[in-house]
Amino acid sequence: MSDNVEHAGYILNFYDRPSRERGDSAFDLGNYFAAREAYISACYALLDDENVSIPLEAGKSGGGRQWQPYIRPDPLLKTFLMMCYNQLARCAIAINHSQEALTWLEEARFVWMTTRFSLNTPLFEWIRHNIALPQLTKELVTAHALASDVFELLGNTSMAVDRRYNIGVESIITPEATRIRDTGKLFRITSLRHPDPSLTASARVTDPELQVMGSWRKVHVRKKGPMKPRLGFAGFIWNGKLYIGGGLGETKGPFYRDFCCLDLAQPTTWRALPSFPQPEGRTGVWLCWSFALHEATARAYLFTGTVQVDFFDLVAEKWHTVQTHGLREASRYRGIKVFEDNAPLCNFKDSTQQVVGDFLYVFGGTHHLTKMGSNLFLQLNLKTMVWRRLSGEMTAGEKADYTCPGPRKTPSSWVDGKGERFYLIGGEMDRSGGQDMNERHAADCGYAYEDLWSFDLKEEKWRNERLVGNVPCPRSEAACVYNPKLDKAIVFGGYNPAFGTQFENNFFPFAYFADTFMFCPDESRKWSVPPPSGPASNPKIFSNPSTAMSASQSRSSITSGIFSTPVTPSSILAPSSTQPKSIAKLSKATNGKWKHVLTRGFPTYRAQSLLLVDPATGKTYLFGGYVNTDWVPSGRPGSSRTFCDLWELRVDVRRVDGQGEEEEGWLEGMGEEERERVLEEESRTARVGPWQRCFACGSAGRWKKCGGSCKGRAFFCDEECLRDGWKQHKQMHGCRKL
Template sequence: MATLNLHEVDMGEKRLEHGRVEEAKRVFYDTVKHTCPNFGVFPSLNGIPEDNGSPAEDRIRNKLYSALDGWPAIRLMTACNGLGKSFMMDGDFETALAWFEEVDTIYRNQYFSPEQPKPLFSWFDHNLDSPDFILQRVTALVLSSRIFLYLGNTATAGQRYHQALDTTKNLRSALYTPEYRALVNNNRLREHMLIRNPDPAFCHTLMVSNPRLQVLGSWKKLGERDFAGKGPGARLQFSSFIWNSHLYVFGGTKDNLYGPWHKDFWCIDLRQFEEGAGERGAKGGEPSAEGSEPSTVKKKLTGAQRRAAAAAAAAAAAGKTTDTSTGASWRELPSYPRSLAFNGGRATSFGFVVHPGRKRAYLITGKRDVDFFDLTTEKWGVINASYIPTSNDRKAGVKGDWIFPGSNILNAGRAIHGDKIYIFGGTHGTTLLGCNLLVELDLKTEVWKRLSGYVVPLEDVADHSLPDPRDSPCCWIAPEIEYPESLRGTVSASKGQATKGSPRLYIMYGQINRDGAILKGEKHGANKSFTYNDFWSWDLQRGGWRRETIVGNPPAQRTEMGYTYNERLHKVILFGGYTNAVPSRVEPPGSAAKEFDFTYYGDTFMFDYDGVGPSGAPSGAFPDLLVNCREPATGHQLALPSTKAEQPLNTPAVSANEPSLPEAPPSLSTQEYPRWRHVLTRGFPTYRCQPALHSDPDTGKVYLYGGFTTSDFIPTRKAFATRSFGDLWQLRIDIEGGDFSQVDLEDEARTARAGPWLRCFTCGNAGRWKKCSGQCKGLAGFCGVECQKEGWKEHKRIHKCRKV
């Protein structure tokens, strides 16, 4: 590693102070490149290569950064922050965020330093005892928070700001310099805590300002009311999947404390919700051929009543329950035929994987023998699988003749590729913390194999070569995340390099239940669980874990979220979830404020593997204020930093002894590479965790069902500890194949539900308003008599509504 040029860093700061942004970029970039002269591409999205030039085995952890300490690390972080500020001032937020993430990568590598006597677990904060080190880390977190806030990603903005304060608490007073205090304070944190994610006060006004980091979407509720009492009803901790355009729901509970606990099994045909499928869906017929005209639906109410009555009669004869408002019918399937004593008699927190070729849905419970549901005969069966522990399995904590103690594995990540099922993490009979076991079942040989991980978490030292123990992570299988040659650096080919397009198992986020561990007296127990903020992948062909970089406009760290890999769209979709890493606050008018040490989410994100988008950053400098991002309870606006205009060309040089300027850093906004994008929707399902999010492999459509939230977080007139949901939604995204053509954004901005609230059709305020009682069946809401009088005629004209 070359010696860092401290003089150049100072010169870059001075140029930036004088508004000479392009010159500052070049100086900062030259300083960064000094850290690794044989590697020409930063920020290091693809990782920093090994000393011999072979590709990085880990895209976060590397020998170069972990060997940095003291001033070299601080100066490198300063240069990265300088580049982030420079691109931020140009309005190139995509590149700015990548440079701020590079600062976090340098920070994380302090965990991996060879000088650490014991590798630290992720839930322990680590800072050098230096005010400059802390200042640079906090600078990156706060400035990235401001960018996310401007982009409307309020969840990640709040998480980064809270992290800036939370990870630097309880330090000695000398480390809290005036520069640090100018960046963070509790008043600003309170403003972040008051914003919900999405916030109904302004989510309906957000527009795509950066199409490389944002995309429009729309949540459509299927059925005019929840299916409570008509099929599975509201529940959480259930197992589900989609096959042949049918949603299947098994087990779960209505309340995780009081039950009841279900072991029933239901399905519903999703094709009946297609545009123009009214009569066809009610009668259970096949969908029309692609491209055909939608069927004509009679507008007379009496005709609709007759059709609904006929559908209800047909459903009753077939043993179905029907929602007569839509013709949507659930069909009950054979219940689980075996004992659930191994899980306390409850069919909760399991999961299915579907093998389309075998036409079977395999229920992963943690038992050695695997139950399956035959999707053609609609009968249950079982695989009598085998397992022989190896010596390495014994070293990993396997005792007896089976991997999972208690023969159960709950809230694990599950995925299938070809004839192999993969299970990662989850809790079992001897740990409530969660584990990091990665296990494979070969359906051809019916043999289990442990691939990686430990039965119970290590007690004294962390193992940074694999993900930490956890439950409820995102888990999917997809091709390799590949960066273009221009972002890979000057590296040579290597036998260890993944083949282009080779499949990998991806693991993201999740939690370790440190509070649950206290109940069993486990090591690492604490009063609060820990939510992860990491991203891993496992090479299915060669084995081995690799940390992945989190790039673009990502979701905040969370657990128990809904997620799906959509193979037709080649995208990962994520919705909702929960975190106790970020607190929230409500200040009801006339009532005492409440603070929660958790947050529920209702936002939506998309990981775009193709990374195709318009080239170039949006024009214009960074704005002074976040447009229309105001929390009504406080009346405050979250201000963004103003930028100093570049001085005229005749401004005297900063130094008379300046060297010639080096090369300019590249902008990511001209590259096509995989990244996260925030899906901006006018309305959204209520904030929740444990929802089921699935992609229909036949149509590419994305559906959401169920989940739950805490009643304290969502206003309710009933005194429930938790509220579960039985609603069904479809997500439509403004991309090719995203089923977005029928979306009316202007109308949605006035009528779409904002979580638990209605939006007033006339004035746009969100609240617990009354629905219209006309023929529209509550499509529009009004906050009061005056708005109803003012907006009734327009609502009547647009939605063809009449009094009933």
């Protein structure tokens, strides 16, 4: 330990110690912008590379190897770099700039992540790689704890839990790091659902750079007709109609091979279409397949892992089959002869697919050789019907490949508005599923990916993107779609197999979500600029003793304890320049930013649902899915509950209409009074997951609906609340007794 401390002191003296000391002094005085400039200077001195701009941005291509400025330094130098990034985050927190704080905290975490990229044997993400250096561990845990606080302040409770629960260094955590982690706070936030009904009634945008207001509206279909609740189905929207096929009714069945459509302009009833004609003996059950819509030919392709690809002719409303070529060579299948010519990807499912022009792209999924997931990336030319391999393998190898995404099932994807990049996010390496087949890397628990990749469709290279902004937590089986009218990608719900949740006396090592996020490719991170003067403390975060600190404590933190006293700065002593020099040195470009869509009501927590966009109207719809009944109160615990409900998502951002004109956002066109009225009504009447909110007291539960002329528009938890809220309900909804 003494050798480490001596070495640490040498590094600190060698790499611009005066800059960091100036930062510490300015921080203690509450001069946060001057402190930031000093800490940034110290970071550049530590990196010692004039060609580097921080935060590091994703290059044109490449995976982990592109982060050389963070790979090269030794662990102690990385420790000081992380310390500076954490201090930069504290400066941003003090001036209420959450976006900048999250940027620096992610940078600190990313420095730690790059330690695996310098190893001679590349490791998969689910293999924990830790350096037994207490100082490095402390800075990582500090970054996670601070990020958890910021995310919680923003209402992103799922990321708040993930940052504090999946800390990543459990095997070498020290008593000091345990205090920073704050197990008391961890226990409190793991008791929340995401979103939690107790927190959504008053949801409001407090940081427009990281949040946007939205609303979920249930679409009432008069008659379900042939449509049944299901999971693992496939679907798409074409010509104003929603098409849904296949899937599983409940955990034990039945498996569906039906095909139905619903007119979204007049959603009166589902109409039955010809069922999928291929026998299960050729394709396996219709579960977790994907439709690939080719607009130019009005065909919906259904790839089931065989050389024969089926498609539905949307004009003639008939099924057909087309023979493809080169699938065995593209998948690099080396198995037994019976599969070589017909089904090299037998029992194929759980992939993500996109059509761009005349090409179908297929990533990941499971098949007869793996239940865990793969990273095989294929392309099918829909004119020549010839397959090509773009990257990846059918099964996970012994070593990781840092140039492309890792093996996974049920990831999410979209293609940008220009048709230039294929984006991939999340998914799961189902290690527990691999135990049945004794697969390499099989284990007791699955791993949910926390990454974002994009594939350049012209250069055919992967790029490991940075996660910027108010990001969704790691998850698989999430609903995802790109909305061209908004030029935004939207993610809803999903599942994480390694996410602690504590409900009363029951602990669940998994979670289902109902939160909504939006990826904004045209928005970049913004850096705070100093005001002329004025106070800038953030008591909501600095009041937490486990994350508050003074810079003098930080100076000794390499050998001493946790920061234990709150910071209560009196004012900001802004630099004389209105634009600090430090801002000019920071990275300007970014490849998009995430925002949390705040909704006061929301569909039930679920996975394997489907988000779809009607290209003509730009409306975003959600259909179906499932949830474990242990997660949502039910009379049948230990099973799954499936859905066939339909919802529409409205988001308060501008969009382009059918004539190319820009329309105002959902709330933007309203006056202040009308906006408040709409939000107030939604907070009192909107469904919150599996529960209703009492119109009078606001509690969430299985309450009784009003029996008046409003036809159940409001709910009440008891007779007392009915009496208390009746007058206001009558005025708001025009209800009368029947």
